[in-house]
């Protein structure tokens with residue numbers, strides 16, 4: 001089937017589909033999604049799953065929840081504190097968690113990926129980052145050629161911090177940029193000059209970081225096509241290797257500070273999609289490849305290669321190369337993802353720390369995936385990463401027919417085909433009349449979350465008085 005990843009949809013079609021598809025829906029960084037999880041998974045259940053014999057490589061994620069100032073668009077799990085004395089006790093507890101996880105995992109599992117996220121990892125001073133780097137390398141020894149990335153806030157990051165992290169093997173860096181327009185920055189209370197961003201990117205390259213990533217957000221208050229075009233122009237001139245372009249999630253029932261601006265200051269769903277289309281066009285023109293959903297990469301990047309060879313995957317950290325199946329999380333709110341288990345830690349540093357000091361793992365909730373969950377999760381991954389669904393690939397993976405597993409799917413996929421969000425392959429030579437292969441069209445790429453919802457066995461009609469569970473899909 002022809003690769004249509006670099007094509008753009010027509011605006012009139014986009015407008016018409018928005019009128020029918022705009023609504024709340026999951027982002028599918030997990031399946032089943034977090035609202036379905038329960039306290040049936042506790043620290044004991046996670047410990048037993050981690051202790052199963054395995055020599056498979058692992059990824060490690062560490063959540064550092066602290067930030068100096070609150071950005072009003074933020075929906076992350078963070079603690080605002082100008083008092084840095086919170087860090088030492090936090091690292092003491094992180095050490096308990098790392099040692100406990102490492103003894104459960106044993107010594108046979110090499111680490112091939114690691115990420116520090118937050119919050120703001122560079123809230124930590126250089127000596128604190130040094131302690132953290134030593135702890136992680138001791139507890140989860142890295143295989144040669146492993147990837148290690150850190151999220152940084154350029155406003156509070158120094159060259160010395162980056163040098164310490166580089167000394168512990170960090171080789172990728174992700175800079176929070178969001179938007180460079182002064183008016184937007186004022187509204188989101190995150191004032192950051194292009195010079196600050198450029199300076200940190202330059203330090204990282206000088207220090208040997210192999211890949212520099214920028215995070216942008218579209219759909220922020222006061223963003224216009226002109227202002228966002230200017231941001232994109234400035235960003236592409238700095239040539240980050242990857243750009244993650246996230247949709248702003250207006251979830252005031254989760255993040256009260258998002259009430260710092262009015263809903264009418266936000267672009268409408270249609271304007272928001274125009275911003276997204278503008279970004280796709282400008283980034284493609286600037287030489288980036290569009291991976292799907294929210295990631296753009298220069299052609300030499302590891303994710304671009306993973307997309308070409310079919311090893312691209314998606315997890316809580318976004319798109320990733322499939323180098324490890326099991327993602328082990330540390331820190332408050334961290335989500336561990338094993339092949340058949342999700343486990344999320346307590347969100348508050350106090351609850352998380354108390355659980356560790358009581359001698360267990362700090363699991364708050366999670367999910368044990370059933371056979372059906374594993375299959376539907378795989379289908380959603382295929383849609384988000386390969387950009388297509390093939391009953392032939394499904395059969396070779398699971399040894400059963402897709403039609404038997406989900407007889408309702410054929411009708412749903414045909415409806416998306418009629419709306420030109422999916423196109424059916426002409427080449428059905430691999431199978432008989434029951435074979436299906438549907439590829440996401442350039443138009444369908446904007447509605448991936450809506451298409452993924454058709455694989456979700458847990459979605460319920462929202463109750464009239466219930467708080468919303470998900471952000472808007474477009």
Ligand code: SF4
Pocket residue numbers: 066067069070071073074075076078118119120153176
């Ligand atoms: S720096 Fe990041 S985590 Fe911290 S408040 Fe701002 S957006 Fe949220």
